[in-house]
Amino acid sequence: MMSEFKEFIAKGNVLDLAVGVIIGAAFGKIVTSLTDDLIMPVVGKIFGGLDFSSKYIVLSGDVAPGTPLDAARKAGANVLAYGSFITAVINFLIMAFVIFQIVRAANRAMPSAPAAPAGPTEVELLAEIRDSLKK
Template sequence: MLSEFKEFIAKGNVMDLAVGVIIGGAFATITTSLTEDVIMPVVGAIFGGVDFSSKFILLGSVPGGVAADDYAALKEAGVAMIGYGAFITAVINFLILAFIIFLLVRWVNRVMRRHEDEAPAPAGPSEVDLLTEIRDELRKK
């Protein structure tokens, strides 16, 4: 069983997947930082200099000892609210990540097409040779 496990792990697809997951996790951290530390402060400045990620609509009552404008404290206290700022931040984060993945896949596809174009033609007769051979056979009949 151990040898089967080693064989499974050594397969290229499993290693490619592992590398992809690790790089994807690191890339998601970079994208999250870009969204929260660069883009959202600019969006907040455009909309009046507020921290956009902590915008919310309060749906329930605020328990004693919790500030009514502290999103993190209200969330920790379990108060019913709609955190639309955090949602919009997550959507922007997703769109950035999806766009970068799109660019990456587009680049890989271009490289693969170039590689296919540079590949040697398959061995064997060309289309012209085959048509000539068919013509000659038809003339014999």
């Protein structure tokens, strides 16, 4: 079992996947910071100082209006934190767009596969069949 495990770990795909996960986690933090620290404040300013991350609806519990989201959760209120969800969706869209651009650039940078050799044309095949029938 250990030898199989060593063989599995030594494969290039596993190492590539591990590197991808680590880089992806770091990239996720960058995108989260981009969204939370740069994009959402601008969006909030456009909407008149609105802070999306603190927007929620109380589903159950006794929470005074205007209570911050963290305080409402600590007080035991069951909340629907739609502002956090909007921020997470924006994070996802940014990350998906950046990954799309990376894959697109990688596809352009990679040499295209050589074209398959061209086979005989329809006319050539028909001529060959005609000649075979003449014999």
